[in-house]
Amino acid sequence: MFRLAPLLMLVGWITISTVIVGLAIALSFSGIL
Known part of the structure; x- marks a missing residue:
């Protein structure tokens, strides 16, 4: 369990x-478009 943390x-x-x-990336694309 301790190794999963x-x-x-x-x-x-x-x-x-x-x-x-x-x-x-979405914001930059919407800014370009």
Whole structure:
């Protein structure tokens, strides 16, 4: 169980980063279009 915590935190950070990058790309595309 203790080994799953860092993995879950890593997955969470990757998910949050992906969402932020996706929003930034969407905003830049909508700004260009």
